[in-house]
Amino acid sequence: MSEDASTVFVVDDDESVGRALGRLLHGAGYEVAVYTSAAEFIDCTQPDGPACAVLDLAMPGMDGLELQARLADENRAIGVVFLTGHGDIPASVEAMKQGAVDFLIKPVDESHLLQAIEVALNRQKQIIASRSHSAALRQRFNSLSGREQEVLRLVVDGLRNKQIAYELGISEKTVKVHRSRVMHKTGARTAAQLVRLFVAVDNIDN
Template identity: 55%
Template sequence: MAGPAPTVYLVDDDDRVLRALKRLLSSDGHSVACYSNAEEFLLHHDPEVPGCAVLDLGLPGMDGFGIQDALASGTAQRPLIFLTGRGDIPASVRAMKAGAVDFLTKPVERSALLAAVAQALVRDKEMRQNGEQRSSLEQRLSKLTPREREVLTLVVAGRLNKQIAGELGTVEKTIKVHRGRMMNKMGVRTVADLVRLVARQQG
């Protein structure tokens, strides 16, 4: 079942800018939600909805950096694109270091904005897929017994059954049983698959 379509959130206190950006993005096929200030955006923002946000840096009250900080301090991961009325290198460096996709100067060029939004939506999709994979792995790990977790750690480290038995103070036959149950619960058939699965979670 397909999830909700991506939404591009626009936050700008200039109504003319909001209308112009909405027309531009809607004409390119994007679903758009508009807000005139940071507080309104954060109040209605749903992190479960895929998409990105295009933020005016110089908002009244809480500015664009405030939104970036508010999202980062919570559980929401939202790719951000900043717009500013003036070229400000220190501000752009700060935004990019904090994970912004792009930092564009008004009046923004159509091609530049559409390219930045396309990049942000790809990043959002990748983050969500990675999050789903991590959640799936955590669910599998939660089904393991403490001894099966120990076996998993040693298998991933490259130990053979005989070596694992020696380290855990048991017999090889018992380790084979624990290893089989662990592999089954993890949903993998080979050690290589197990290593890749654990590496993705650690990455």
């Protein structure tokens, strides 16, 4: 499966519903995997690309809301759309509070279901892109040597080259060399941009 492929998981204990949804979603061009229980789905491999789970609400064992909470606890990048024949207002409110894209009632209009799935997948694409950007940014800062990290922190604190040299007990010329390497490795073009990138990395770590 390519990293760009969109996967839709169907989790419904009614096998006939699973088969029908599988045919619909295959026809719409998605990679599809159908499961008859939440436990079976939990054991599946997380796809590399964007993914959405179409969940039934009332299932034996772990129900749909519990499965949604489990996915959140495990930080899985999978959008959630509920499709159930047993919906009620409290359940729908809880599902939406926990981040579900939609809460649909069977029988469902196919266009409404496909639209909800597209919204969920687009959200996941944005999340994946954000995580990829954060990982790349973190990697850039991890490439700094110990001395370069010391210089970086003092630059962020607002110290000038001469002050940094005094703090670290090195020459101002050496500070300039380290500072140039920091700028190159992080991709920052100005001190202000370097500070913004540093703050962004700090937010990622925290």
